Structure formats: C-alpha cells, structure tokens
Amino acid sequence: MGSTTLTTPFKDQTHYSLAKKLLPWTIYAFFPIVIFRLYFYPLQLPQSSRDQFPNTTPIIITSSSTLSLAPPPRFSPPPQLSSHKEEERADETPCDYTSGKWVSDKLGALYNGTTCGTIKDGQNCINHGRPDFDYLYWKWKPKQCELPRFEPNTFLQLIRNKHIAFVGDSMARNQLESLLCMLSTASVPELVYKDGEENKFRRWYFPSHNANVSVYWSPFLVKGIEKSQLGPDYNKLYLDHVDERWAGDLDHINMIVLSIGHWFLHPAVYYEGDLVLGCHYCPGLNLTEIGFYDVLRKALRTTLKTIIERRGSNGNAIDVVVTTFSPSHFEGDWDKAGACPKKKPYNESEKQLEGMDAEMRKIEVEEVNATKDNAKQFAKFRLEALDVTKLSLMRPDGHPGPYMHPFPFANGVTDRVQNDCVHWCLPGPIDTWNEILLQVVKKWEGPSERGG
Ligand SMILES: *[C@@H]1O[C@H](CO)[C@@H](O)[C@H](O)[C@H]1NC(C)=O
Ligand SMILES: *[C@@H]1O[C@H](CO)[C@@H](O)[C@H](O)[C@H]1NC(C)=O
Ligand SMILES: *[C@@H]1O[C@H](CO)[C@@H](O)[C@H](O)[C@H]1NC(C)=O
Numbered sequence: 025m026g027s028t029t030l031t032t033p034f035k036d037q038t039h040y041s042l043a044k045k046l047l048p049w050t051i052y053a054f055f056p057i058v059i060f061r062l063y064f065y066p067l068q069l070p071q072s073s074r075d076q077f078p079n080t081t082p083i084i085i086t087s088s089s090t091l092s093l094a095p096p097p098r099f100s101p102p103p104q105l106s107s108h109k110e111e112e113r114a115d116e117t118p119c120d121y122t123s124g125k126w127v128s129d130k131l132g133a134l135y136n137g138t139t140c141g142t143i144k145d146g147q148n149c150i151n152h153g154r155p156d157f158d159y160l161y162w163k164w165k166p167k168q169c170e171l172p173r174f175e176p177n178t179f180l181q182l183i184r185n186k187h188i189a190f191v192g193d194s195m196a197r198n199q200l201e202s203l204l205c206m207l208s209t210a211s212v213p214e215l216v217y218k219d220g221e222e223n224k225f226r227r228w229y230f231p232s233h234n235a236n237v238s239v240y241w242s243p244f245l246v247k248g249i250e251k252s253q254l255g256p257d258y259n260k261l262y263l264d265h266v267d268e269r270w271a272g273d274l275d276h277i278n279m280i281v282l283s284i285g286h287w288f289l290h291p292a293v294y295y296e297g298d299l300v301l302g303c304h305y306c307p308g309l310n311l312t313e314i315g316f317y318d319v320l321r322k323a324l325r326t327t328l329k330t331i332i333e334r335r336g337s338n339g340n341a342i343d344v345v346v347t348t349f350s351p352s353h354f355e356g357d358w359d360k361a362g363a364c365p366k367k368k369p370y371n372e373s374e375k376q377l378e379g380m381d382a383e384m385r386k387i388e389v390e391e392v393n394a395t396k397d398n399a400k401q402f403a404k405f406r407l408e409a410l411d412v413t414k415l416s417l418m419r420p421d422g423h424p425g426p427y428m429h430p431f432p433f434a435n436g437v438t439d440r441v442q443n444d445c446v447h448w449c450l451p452g453p454i455d456t457w458n459e460i461l462l463q464v465v466k467k468w469e470g471p472s473e474r475g476g
C-alpha cells in the first residue's frame with residue numbers, strides 16, 4: 025500500500041497531502057479489525073447483509089459516476105418562503121457550541137438506567153454496576169453563551185406532527201437512545217416498529233404530540249454490503265448510491281440526523297459507477313489503497329445531494345443535521361482492565377483535537393458548509409452540523425469501559441476484560457449532543473424562521 029504512484033480519484037480534494045493521508049492508515053488499519061468487530065458486531069454476527077441487496081446487485085454498477093454538487097436540479101421555492109434568511113434578526117448572534125469547557129454541575133442526569141426501556145445493554149453503565157457517578161455531574165459551557173438543560177416538553181413541541189429519523193451507525197443509535205430516554209421523562213412513547221437483528225430499525229410514536237422518532241441502521245449512509253462471516257472479510261461501498269433502507273422513507277421524514285464515521289475505518293473496497301476506486305486495508309486484493317477520508321467525504325456528498333434532489337422535487341420541507349465524529353478514548357489494550365480509565369473530563373490545556381478525530385470532523389463540517397452554499401436556493405432544505413467532536417473528545421470518563429458487560433469485576437479483576445471506549449454511557453455526555461440539537465431545532469423553528 026501507499027506507493028508513490030498512488031492517484032486519488034477525487035480530483036477536487038487534492039489539498040490533503042499524501043503524507044497526511046497515509047499516516048492514519050498505518051495507525052488505524054489494524055485497529056478496526058480487532059476493536060470494531062467486537063463493538064459493531066456485538067454478540068452474533070449478522071447473517072449476510074446481502075439479504076438487503078438481492079443477488080441481482082452487480083458488483084460493478086453501471087451508471088454515471090459524476091458527483092459534483094453543482095448545478096443542483098431546478099427547483100423554485102414558492103415566493104412566500106424564499107425570504108426567511110432575510111428575516112433573521114441581526115441581534116441574534118448564533119451561539120457557537122463547539123468551543124467551551126466542561127464545568128461541574130450539581131443537577132446530574134434527567135434519567136437513570138431504569139427510567140426508559142430503550143438503553144442498549146452495553147451502554148447501561150449504572151445498571152451494569154459502574155460504581156463511580158462523577159461523570160454524570162458535568163455540563164458543557166460554551167465560550168460565549170449558555171447551553172440550557174434539555175427540556176423534553178420543548179423538544180416534543182418542536183417535533184409535533186413530525187417524524188425525526190436518526191440514520192447511521194451505533195453512534196446514531198447511542199444518540200437516539202439518549203434523546204428517547206430524555207423525552208420519555210415527559211411523555212411515554214410506543215414502540216411501533218422493530219426490524220433487523222439487534223433492533224437496527226425501530227420507530228417510536230409519541231401519541232401526546234403525534235410525533236415519530238426512528239432509527240435506521242446505515243453505517244455508510246451510501247449503499248454498502250457489510251463484511252460477514254459468509255462473505256468477504258471487507259465491506260463493499262457503492263459511493264454513488266444512497267442506502268435505500270433509509271432513503272426509501274425520505275418522503276415520510278421531516279428531520280434527519282446523520283451520524284457516521286467509525287465504520288469507515290474497516291477494511292473495504294470502494295465502487296463508484298462502473299469503477300473500482302480502490303480499497304482500504306485490503307492486502308491480497310491488488311487494489312490501490314486510498315484510505316477512508318475521501319471516501320467519507322464522497323459518501324456524505326452523495327447523501328446530502330440525494331436528500332436535496334428527492335425533497336427538492338416534491339417540495340416538502342426537510343431538515344438535516346450531521347452529527348460530527350465522536351472520538352474514542354482507548355489508552356491501553358481493549359481487552360485489559362483500564363483501557364479508558366479516566367474519571368474526569370480533560371481540561372482545555374490537556375487535550376487538543378488532532379489526527380484522525382480532527383480530520384474526520386473537518387471533512388464532515390466542510391461538506392455541510394459546501395452543501396449549505398450550494399443549496400441556498402432550496403428554502404425548504406435546512407442543514408446544520410452538530411459539531412460534537414471537541415466536546416466529546418474532552419470526555420474520556422464517559423464510556424462504558426468494562427461496564428459494557430454487567431458487573432465485570434464480580435469475581436475480581438481477571439486477565440481479560442473487554443472494554444468499550446467508543447460508545448457513551450446512558451445517561452452520559454452524549455445527552456449534551458441532544459441539548460445542542462434542541463437549540464439547533466429551536467433556532468430553526470423560532471419566530472423568525474419559516475413561520476412555524
Ligand atoms: C430512577 O429514576 C426513577 C424515576 O424516573 C426513580 O423512581 C428510581 O428510583 C431511579 N432509580 C435509581 C437507581 O436511582
Ligand atoms: C407516525 O407514524 C404513524 C404510524 O405508526 C403514522 O400513522 C403517522 O402518520 C406518523 N406521524 C408522523 C407525523 O409522521
Ligand atoms: C495487479 O494489478 C495490476 C494493474 O491492474 C496488474 O498489472 C498486475 O498484473 C496485478 N497483479 C496481480 C498479481 O494480479
């Protein structure tokens with residue numbers, strides 16, 4: 025891998041130096057094989073995901089492979105809706121929730137491990153006997169403003185008569201379950217739909233507000249075939265097609281929260297149109313190693329472009345939030361005690377955003393920024409990055425660690441202890457993501473916007 029003759033198929037992204045690209049591959053190429061097999065294929069391995077994409081799916085897709093964002097399809101918004109930008113009040117300086125610090129907070133979480141029935145076992149740290157509770161008593165203090173505590177009733181009012189969908193990998197699920205637990209303290213939802221192993225597709229209905237909240241498993245957002253025991257030991261990504269498992273429902277979704285990242289670290293082969301673009305960590309396949317940064321970028325671009333095309337043409341409004349990359353905090357071997365041992369947040373001088381975490385976030389924010397610029401004429405398409413990378417990076421104390429399993433030390437500390445330093449305890453720091461999400465939606469739905 026990494027010969028000097030490497031050519032990037034993404035001609036518009038040459039500003040990433042080759043060296044910068046190669047470094048993380050060498051570090052992270054081996055990482056996902058061990059770690060992510062455990063975390064992202066917990067317990068049973070999925071039966072071939074090819075069930076999702078019937079045998080007729082060709083390995084080589086024959087279609088145009090151009091992905092440029094411009095020019096977008098013609099769509100003229102109704103005149104009364106075209107001016108919501110101008111109505112933004114000048115005195116409303118938007119709060120930058122990205123930079124700030126964690127400060128101690130006596131209030132603690134809105135819920136506990138038993139108040140809602142939707143916490144994934146591996147993230148139910150309290151129920152699994154995590155003995156320290158300090159990690160629950162912090163709140164995020166943005167530099168220039170306050171982040172209000174989550175208000176479940178306000179959120180429910182904002183999604184009245186709407187369907188909000190979380191689409192992505194297990195981080196999307198983690199965030200969805202946090203939101204659902206917080207909303208459940210105000211109104212009890214009914215689980216109305218459930219499908220897929222590990223409940224990868226679910227929908228809840230809040231009768232009190234005629235609101236639907238759902239989660240769709242789609243770790244690449246674009247069409248993908250996940251590696252499996254029966255099939256090849258690498259993922260296949262089709263970068264010019266979205267995954268129809270979620271995109272097929274777009275007509276019934278009002279707000280969509282996209283959250284991806286970690287699955288892009290897996291070994292994979294990438295396709296676009298009738299081209300094999302290359303691969304990531306695929307020894308023996310005689311394909312060019314192209315890493316995963318440009319692939320993530322392209323997957324996001326295809327996703328956002330498709331959402332605009334499909335919703336632009338039928339004229340229904342849609343709001344899109346892209347949750348940025350969530351850093352993991354492995355400090356030692358994943359299968360030894362003390363893999364993520366910290367019991368307090370980092371302070372500002374202790375931890376900088378750098379390396380892969382920074383690069384993944386940057387790609388996501390850049391794609392959101394570029395799409396916003398390109399989609400200005402679509403008054404009914406709103407897009408925002410939920411930039412949680414930095415604030416999450418500062419919370420090494422918020423992961424399940426060994427408490428991904430119940431009472432891991434019931435028989436003393438053993439040689440082998442599996443640790444989850446990727447996902448977040450519920451309740452935990454990820455609740456803050458939804459506090460910010462509430463502010464994003466509030467700003468969208470505020471009196472100066474779209475007129476309710
Ligand atoms: C969890 O919260 C519920 C109220 O939602 C309360 O009744 C219960 O005692 C709490 N459990 C623990 C262990 O704190
Ligand atoms: C929510 O889902 C139900 C079906 O369970 C459907 O009847 C209803 O129209 C949906 N409401 C919204 C606002 O999406
Ligand atoms: C690998 O691919 C190159 C270019 O496609 C080809 O020239 C070469 O013969 C291949 N090597 C093997 C071992 O298949």
Ligand SMILES: *[C@@H]1O[C@H](CO)[C@@H](O)[C@H](O)[C@H]1NC(C)=O
Pocket residue numbers: 371372373374
């Ligand atoms: C940050 O944390 C380090 C290590 O815990 C400590 O030495 C340092 O004084 C802290 N700095 C601030 C500004 O709190």
Ligand SMILES: *[C@@H]1O[C@H](CO)[C@@H](O)[C@H](O)[C@H]1NC(C)=O
Pocket residue numbers: 386389390393
């Ligand atoms: C995205 O756009 C915002 C607002 O224009 C800007 O402050 C920020 O630097 C941009 N971020 C990236 C990564 O391009």
